[in-house]
Amino acid sequence: MNTVSSFNPTTLPVNDNVNPYAFSVDLNGQWFTQKGKMIAYYGQIKFEALSAGFLDQLVATSFHSPLYAHDWVVAQGQGKLLLADRGFDVNSYDLDDGNLTVRAGNLLAFEPGLELKQSIIPGFLTLIGTGRFVAASNGPVHFVEPPIRVDPQALLGWADCPSPCHHYDHSYMRGALGMARHVFNIGGSSGEEHQFDFTGQGTVLMQSSEHVANEDTLLRDLEGQVNVLGVNGLQRLHSTIGQRLQAEKQQ
Template structure:
C-alpha cells in the first residue's frame, strides 16, 4: 500500500525546478513564473507563490485614455494584474491547458479569455470586435501581443493550429477560437441557412473568416458567452 502513502503522493506531485527559465510548465495546467521583476497575468489566476510579490490591478489610465474606454466597454473579461517582486508565482485558469509561446519580434492576437500571462517586454493592446458587439459579449474583444518575449495562453483540452494560405480561407466558431497570427484580420459572417436550420440564433450562426497567410488556433470546446440584449 506504499503507493498510496502521503510520502508517495508528495513525491509524485511536488514542485520540481526544471531550469526552463522565466516561464516553466510545472504541470500541463499550472504555470510557474520565476519572477525577478515584473510579469503581467490574468487577474485572479494566482493560485500560490513564495517570496515577496505584490499584486496590482492594471490601472485604467496605465495605457492611455483609449484603453480606458475599451476597458469600460469590455468589462472584466480581459482584466490584467501586475505582479512585481521576487519569488515563484504559480498561475492557472480553470484547469485549462497552458501553451507557452516565445515571440521573436512577432505579433499574435489572443482571445481575451485565453491570455494567461506575458513578459513586460511584450506590448499589449485590447482590440474590439465591433461587428459582433451586439451578438456576444464574452467574445467581442481580443488582445494583440507584440514584441520579443514569452506569452502564455490557455486552451480547453488539446488545441489545433490551422494554416491559413492565400485562396484557402479558414472559417471558425468564435467560441472555439483561441488565437491567430498578428497579420490576419478576421471578418465576421452569419450563416443564415444554419441559423434557420436551428430555428434560433446561436454561436455557430456567427463565424470568423480568416484570409491571407498565417495561422489560427482553435480548441475542441465552445466557450459559452453572455448574450447581449439589444434594443
C-alpha cells in the first residue's frame, strides 16, 4: 500500500521544492509574487497590490516594469507560501550580483533584493542584483553556452550574455513565399525556420518543450507598443491583424 506524505508548517521545506511542481517559500518579510501562482499558505500573510501607498518605497526600489505591474502583488508577513503553475516544473534560482532575463509568464516570484526591469525583447523580464527567484518551465531546464540558436518557444531565458538576435533561414525569407509566411504567420512557429541567435559569454536557459506557458505576457508587450504608433502605423497593424484572423478562419 502506497503512503501519502502529509505536510504542515513544520514539515514543509524551507525555501525549497515540495515536489517538482510546487515550491515552499519560508516567508519572513516580503516577496513579489505573480497573481495566480499562490496555491496555499500557512501563517499570517497578506497580499497587497503594488499600488498600495505604503509599498511605494519597495516598488520604487525593486519593480520597474509598469506594463506588468497589474500582474503582481507583494506577499508580506510570516509563514509558508506555496507556489505552483498548472503542473509545470518549478525551480528556484539564486543570483549573486548578476542579471538574468526570463520569460515573463514563467516568473512566479522573487525576493525584493532583486530589481525587476522590462526587457527590450517582448515578453521577457530582467532581474538584476542578489537574491532568489522562482520560475516555471514546461519540462526540465537545460543550461547551454553560446554560440547557439534556440527555438523561440523553447527559450526560457538567458544570463549575462547580450540579448539575442532574430535569425530567419534563407528558405523562410526567399521570395513571395517568404512574404506570405510573414503576413499570415504560416510556419512562423517552427524552430527550424526562425530562431533566437545567441553569441558572447553567458548561459542560455531552455525548457524541454515548445509550448509557451502563457502568451498573455506577449500580448501585453504588443499592447504597450501600440501607443507609440501613428495613424499610418495603426492602419497597417489593423490590416495585418485582419489578414491573420482571416487565415486562421480558413484553417
